[in-house]
Amino acid sequence: xxxxxxxxxxxxxxxxxxxxxxxxxxxxxxxxxxxxxxxxxxxxxxxxxxxxxxxxxxxxxxxxxxxxxxxxxxxxxxxxxxxxxxxxxxxxxxxxxxxxxxxxxxxxxxxxxxxxxxxxxxxxxxxxxxxxxxxxxxxxxxxxxxxxxxxxxxxxxxxxxxxxxxxxxxxxxxxxxxxxxxxxxxxxxxxxxxxxxxxxxxxxxxxxxxxxxxxxxxxxxxxxxxxxxxxxxxxxxxxxxxxxxxxxxxxxxxxxxxxxxxxxxxxxxxxxxxxxxxxxxxxxxxxxxxxxxxxxxxxxxxxxxxxxxxxxxxxxxxxxxxxxxxxxxx
Amino acid sequence: xxxxxxxxxxxxxxxxxxxxxxxxxxxxxxxxxxxxxxxxxxxxxxxxxxxxxxxxxxxxxxxxxxxxxxxxxxxxxxxxxxxxxxxxxxxxxxxxxxxxxxxxxxxxxxxxxxxxxxxxxxxxxxxxxxxxxxxxxxxxxxxxxxxxxxxxxxxxxxxxxxxxxxxxxxxxxxxxxxxxxxxxxxxxxxxxxxxxxxxxxxxxxxxxxxxxxxxxxxxxxxxxxxxxxxxxxxxxxxxxxxxxxxxxxxxxxxxxxxxxxxxxxxxxxxxxxxxxxxxxxxxxxxxxxxxxxxxxxxxxxxxxxxxxxxxxxxxxxxxxxxxxxxxxxxxxxxxxxxxxxxxxxxxxxxxxxxxxxxxxxxxxxxxxxxxxxxxxxxxxxxxxxxxxxxxxxxxxxxxxxxxxxxxxxxxxxxxxxxxxxxxxxxxxxxxxxxxxxxxxxxxxxxxxxxxxxxxxxxxxxxxxxxxxxxxxxxxxxxxxxxxxxxxxxxxxxxxxxxxxxxxxxxxxxxxxxxxxxxxxxxxxxxxxxxxxxxxxxxxxxxxxxxxxxxx
Numbered sequence: 112x113x114x115x116x117x118x119x120x121x122x123x124x125x126x127x128x129x130x131x132x133x134x135x136x137x138x139x140x141x142x143x144x145x146x147x148x149x150x151x152x153x154x155x156x157x158x159x160x161x162x163x164x165x166x167x168x169x170x171x172x173x174x175x176x177x178x179x180x181x182x183x184x185x186x187x188x189x190x191x192x193x194x195x196x197x198x199x200x201x202x203x204x205x206x207x208x209x210x211x212x213x214x215x216x217x218x219x220x221x222x223x224x225x226x227x228x229x230x231x232x233x234x235x236x237x238x239x240x241x242x243x244x245x246x247x248x249x250x251x252x253x254x255x256x257x258x259x260x261x262x263x264x265x266x267x268x269x270x271x272x273x274x275x276x277x278x279x280x281x282x283x284x285x286x287x288x289x290x291x292x293x294x295x296x297x298x299x300x301x302x303x304x305x306x307x308x309x310x311x312x313x314x315x316x317x318x319x320x321x322x323x324x325x326x327x328x329x330x331x332x333x334x335x336x337x338x339x340x341x342x343x344x345x346x347x348x349x350x351x352x353x354x355x356x357x358x359x360x361x362x363x364x365x366x367x368x369x370x371x372x373x374x375x376x377x378x379x380x381x382x383x384x385x386x387x388x389x390x391x392x393x394x395x396x397x398x399x400x401x402x403x404x405x406x407x408x409x410x411x412x413x414x415x416x417x418x419x420x421x422x423x424x425x426x427x428x429x430x431x432x433x434x435x436x437x438x439x440x441x
Numbered sequence: 442x443x444x445x446x447x448x449x450x451x452x453x454x455x456x457x458x459x460x461x462x463x464x465x466x467x468x469x470x471x472x473x474x475x476x477x478x479x480x481x482x483x484x485x486x487x488x489x490x491x492x493x494x495x496x497x498x499x500x501x502x503x504x505x506x507x508x509x510x511x512x513x514x515x516x517x518x519x520x521x522x523x524x525x526x527x528x529x530x531x532x533x534x535x536x537x538x539x540x541x542x543x544x545x546x547x548x549x550x551x552x553x554x555x556x557x558x559x560x561x562x563x564x565x566x567x568x569x570x571x572x573x574x575x576x577x578x579x580x581x582x583x584x585x586x587x588x589x590x591x592x593x594x595x596x597x598x599x600x601x602x603x604x605x606x607x608x609x610x611x612x613x614x615x616x617x618x619x620x621x622x623x624x625x626x627x628x629x630x631x632x633x634x635x636x637x638x639x640x641x642x643x644x645x646x647x648x649x650x651x652x653x654x655x656x657x658x659x660x661x662x663x664x665x666x667x668x669x670x671x672x673x674x675x676x677x678x679x680x681x682x683x684x685x686x687x688x689x690x691x692x693x694x695x696x697x698x699x700x701x702x703x704x705x706x707x708x709x710x711x712x713x714x715x716x717x718x719x720x721x722x723x724x725x726x727x728x729x730x731x732x733x734x735x736x737x738x739x740x741x742x743x744x745x746x747x748x749x750x751x752x753x754x755x756x757x758x759x760x761x762x763x764x765x766x767x768x769x770x771x772x773x774x775x776x777x778x779x780x781x782x783x784x785x786x787x788x789x790x791x792x793x794x795x796x797x798x799x800x801x802x803x804x805x806x807x808x809x810x811x812x813x814x815x816x817x818x819x820x821x822x823x824x825x826x827x828x829x830x831x832x833x834x835x836x837x838x839x840x841x842x843x844x845x846x847x848x849x850x851x852x853x854x855x856x857x858x859x860x861x862x863x864x865x866x867x868x869x870x871x872x873x874x875x876x877x878x879x880x881x882x883x884x885x886x887x888x889x890x891x892x893x894x895x896x897x898x899x900x901x902x903x904x905x906x907x908x909x910x911x912x913x914x915x916x917x918x919x920x921x922x923x924x925x926x927x928x929x930x931x932x933x934x935x936x937x938x939x940x941x942x943x944x945x946x947x948x949x950x951x952x953x954x955x956x957x958x959x960x961x962x963x964x965x966x967x968x969x970x971x972x973x974x975x976x977x978x979x980x981x982x983x984x985x986x987x988x989x990x991x992x
Contacts (some may be wrong), residue, residue, distance in 0.1 A: 163870025169876065171585070172910050182910060184581045187453040216582075217659065227658060275712045283887055290701035296689050297702045298495065387495075387693040389660040397501075400868055 120163035136432055138423060145419035152415040153206055157199055157349040163402065167191050170402045171215050189215060189404075206269055207306035216403045224394065225409050229374065231389040235313065235382075236375045238306055240368065242314040243321055250318070251360070252352055262326070269319035289325055294433065309386040313379055317371045322362055328360030335359070361374040369425035373418040377410060446777030457564040469723070486989035494985070496662075497713030499692045502642035503657040504626045506578045509586045511888065515712075515982040516657065519665055521627030521647030524571065525551055525618055527676030527979045529733075531790030531891060533618050536675040537566065537628060537648065538606075539973060547934065552603045560630040561652035561668050566805045568600030572888065573631040575608065577821040583638060591620040591898065594931075615933040616893040623980065632733045642808070645696065650674070650683040650986045656920055662691040674986070694717035702726070703967060708966035709990070710975070712983060716777035722967050727968050734961040735981040736789040737889035739781040742836070742850070742882045747904075747917035749881045750832055757954035760799065763807025763857040769849045770960040778881050781958030784895070784950050788961070788981070791940040800951075800958065807857055816858070818938045823859035834881035835859045839871045843884060846959070852904035860974040873916070876907045886962050891981040892943035896927045916953045 160167075168186050170190050186192050190201060211221040254265035288308060289297040296305050318439065331339070333356055341351055380392035391410055398406035452972050500513035505521065526536040538552040558566035578585050594614035601607050610617065620626055630646040644656035651665035665688040674681075691708065693699045699711040700718045703723065714722070720730050733912035744751035744760070751757050767780030779787075782797040811825060811832075818826035825832040834854070836847060844863075851861045861882070866874070874880055885893055897903055899926055903914040926946050950956060964981040971992035976984045 163869050163874040164867060169872045169910055170869055181584060181586075182583055185584060188584075213639060216501045218507060218642050223639075224659070228660065281572075282695075285698060285701055289707070290705040293705060297698055297705070297707055298693050335537055383660075384694050387660075387691065387695070387698060402869070405784060 130273035130277065134427065137426060137430070141423045141426060145249070145416075145423075148419055149415050152411050153203070153408060154199075156411045157202060157404075160399075160402060160404055161195065161409060165352075167402045202404075204325070204441070206412070211409050212405045214403055214406045216398070218402045220408045224406065225391070225413060227392050228389050229413065232376060232379070232391040233331075235306065235379060235388065235390065236308060236372055238310040239314045239317070239375060240246050240372055242310055243318045243371065244368065246314065246318040246358070247321035247325055247364070250322035251329055252357070254322075255326050255329040255352070255356075266323060269369065269439045272315050272430055274320040275315065277312055277316065278381045278385050280315060281293075281306050281309070281382055283345070284308045285385070293342075305386075307384050309388060312385075313375065313382050321367055321371075324367060325360050325364050328363055329356055334357040358432055362429060363426050365425050365432065369421040373414065373421050376417050377414045389434075442687055448614045454939060486681075486684040486987075487991060488684050488753070489686050489991070490683065490684075490990040490991065491689060492685050492710065492972065492988055493708040494688060494690045495693040495702055495708045495711040495798075497689055497692075497694060497696070497699065497711075499659060499662075500657070503645055504638070505583050505623075505627055505640035505645070506587070506628075506629070507583060507638065509625070509639065511980075511982065512614065514980060517627060517645055517647075518624045518649075518982065519688065519976060519985050520645050520649045521624055521629060521653035522558075522673065522675075523622050523624065523627050524554075524675070525622050527619055527890065528677060528978050529621035529788075529977060531619075531979065532677075533622065534675050534677040536622075538672065541618075547615075547932070549609045550606070550608045550610070550617065551601070552606045554606065556604060558648050558673050559670060560646055560648050561670075562632065562646045564630050564632055566628065566648055568606040569603075570628060570631045570904045571606040572598045572600055574628050575626070575635055576932050577629075578626060586872070587625050589594070591623065591625055591692050594991075599958045605901055608710050610800065613932045615931055615939045617938075619891050619893065648673070651685075653701070653752075660692060663865060666898060669831070671976055678987070683986060685985075688985055690699055700967075702882065705970070706969070709972050712964075712966055712967050714967050716774040719777045719963075719965060722773040727970055729968055729972070729975075731966040731968065731975040731977075731982055731983070732963045733977040734779065734786050734788040734887070735785055735888040735964050736891070736979070737894045737981075738784060738887040738956070739786050739958040739961050740884065740886035741781070741784070741959055742884050743915035744955070745881050745883075745917055746953070746955055747919070750816075750834065751881050753814050754953055755810045756816070756832075756958070759807040759810035759814070759857065760854065760859065761957050762803040762810070763852040764850060764857075764957075765802040766800075766850075766957070766959050767802070769846065769853065773846045773849055774960065778960040778963060781960055784898075784947055784956050784958055785892065786888075786961040789892060789894075789945045790890075793944040796947060796951045803856070809861075811857065819858065822860075823855070824860045831860055832858065833862060833864045835864055835882070836882040837864045837866060837871060837874055837880040838940060839866050839868055848882070872911065875911065876905050878905075882957075884959075885915070886914065888981055890978075892940065892946075893930075894941055895946050895950070899923060899946070899955060900927050912931055916955045918950075918953070919950065920953065920955075922948045923927060963979055 115410060129326060166342055168182065168191050171185065172182060193201070214224060217224055249417055254262050285297050285308060288294045295307050296302065299305050329352070336353065337355065341355055377391055377395050379390060380396050382388070383393045384392040391413065394406060395410040398410065461637040496512065496515065498512040500508045500510045503513060503516060505517045522537050524536060525541070526534045526537040534914060537555055539555050540553045542551045543549070551572065554566070554568060554571070560566060575592070577596065578587065579585055579592050579595055584950050586938060591810060594617065595611040596609045596611045596614050598606060598608040600877060614938045629685045644653070646652070650668055650671045652661050652668050653665045655664060657663040667683050667686050671683055680965040693702060695844060696715045696718060699716060700721070702708045703711045719730060722730055736798055745759050746757070748750055758927060770778055770780045775928040782800060785792045787794065816825040816832050819828070820826050820831055838847065851863060854861045875883065887898060889897070897913050899914055899916065899918045901914070901919040904910040904917045904919065905915070923946055926942055926949070930939055930946070933942060964977060964983065966975050966983045968975060971990055972989045973991050974990050976987055978984045
């Protein structure tokens, strides 16, 4: 590899100390900003739930007719009759103290419920990301710099996959691989075999998108002068793509993956339903429909925290992948 | 249950609708269900084995004292026994109470309890346990969503001796025994009632044929094991040891996934199949359909009798006669559902079958009634008008699964010159408009095990208003003579007297066309052929306690 590439130079031993300091500063600045993000998310949730039609008490009690005494008790206990500013401040105070309380509808401590649903969600997000990365990198590397019609073929396949509705793909996978071939279970999320189909259904869209973005990046990087230099030094085609070109193309992909991971945490509802999986998405869906504020807030916070952590991770990864960004950090 | 053809519930609005529907379907008190044959015929039950069951819905909270949902009843019936047992025909039998006496003023019930019954946590069942349970349901701290309806008349209870419990009511309530027979007033271990209410939402301990120590996990399900000590099945049911060793219930919300899991042998039985899937299974060898009509109110259109065009009884009668409801039901639901024959489903104890002719199709009569009501003009689109105003009815709904049906009804109404405007709303807006009475038609079914449901649906006390909150008289029907009959029904000294009064109520409601009944929802258990003796409880939910596996 030697000192041909700028990225290598930038990471030269003499400058690594300052670079590490920049990284620490980057993380600190990000952390401070994250608090603002979390406050924003929490406030937006409060406002949106208030704006939703229907009073919380009515929606909560839609499940049956209760005596006025019970209704009054529920309203008093949840503070639903307090003026909005009071409700908002009480609500912020509780969150600041880490008191998320009990779900209005599930009647259990919110964190118990989150803790019960989160592991399955995280597992699915992790396998989905892994599959997305592996498949898109393979597809990207295989398709780049081939004849134009090969690239078009890949692009067409990707568009097709992106256009597939996830629930339809899920049902199709279930029908073929579970109901007909009996390879994988249709229900029961705990076993590794049970993860396969939901992961494929969930990763298909993101993998196709990322593969497309990656190919564009690779194509652009292949035009860069350093490719000519590297080739002139006699590097093999595979090594060129893997070590040099891919590194350039990975930058936009990293950002994209961070966003995908964040959105999967609360956004995998349909796959969770089709595959009867436990998950945060289903929890969030029913909580919003029931105006179950404590649960909605907790889900929003979990998702926001995940986004913040992912953003920081993406920044660190970018820092590792592209030394040019290290200067910008100062 | 209005939810025929319910697809994967994929939108928040759909979810809200489903929840609300569930809610409306859920409250109330007991009566009867017709039991479908379960294709046994052969031999005595084979003991042992695990039944794997996939269900479509889950309770928010397992504890039947707190949660009014149909799924909480289904999932706790194997765990909790009741003082009295009500068979699917509506008759009462001894269960945890060996016998009972009602005082002449119908205010005091004295229960002699069965001896030697223990909870699965080792506690003894006695009169103090009965008192603790009833007090727990009415305790405001329990925030029971049921106490208001099931134990509305309850004053207090006390233990006269370890095996005698006395319950005092505030006013006579002929539905009290039926309420006691529901899992919602099932007897739980008193020690667990003192613990946190949140724990009861996962783990319920009773005296029933099964126990579940790990309890219910939301979005997943619940596993039961046989209670080896169980020897107090209700009288009049098949007694003897409980056949199954285990039951594993998984929540599988998607209809296609449930059907596929069954046909591919991943589960032994499923509940809540959509009509199209029921049709598919009928022609699939190796599987048996066990069905019963849900007792209670049919899936119906509820006309706003308080204001708007439908406050005119002639317009309501015209709509009832002018739309061929039965043909539409046949077309939309593949012949799986039966058309309605009255306000109540035919499987409800106390159902009056003599009123069926009033629900026949007669378009000529419908047009005559509309002319008589003054809707004689016609506008450019062919709709009837009066004083230049079009005859428009706003049908408000929030459950998309019924849209096929709604479209057919809309088309049939158009042939009469009546415009139905379909309004698909989010849950919150739906609730606001319901409370304000700002609609002409609402649709829902309301399953309940007896004719007491008529009070829930037609008493003026249950008209939803902003002050009262959600209530179930969606027709906003307010008729003094009906009100008087509903009071007499509560006072009835015997079940036959009670049924007589409720027959009168059904007649009044039919005369006033206070409801447009459409079809009787079905409780469906689809199982592989090896699953035997699938029966149904009085509320239409499947009874798992007698099920056995022939293979």
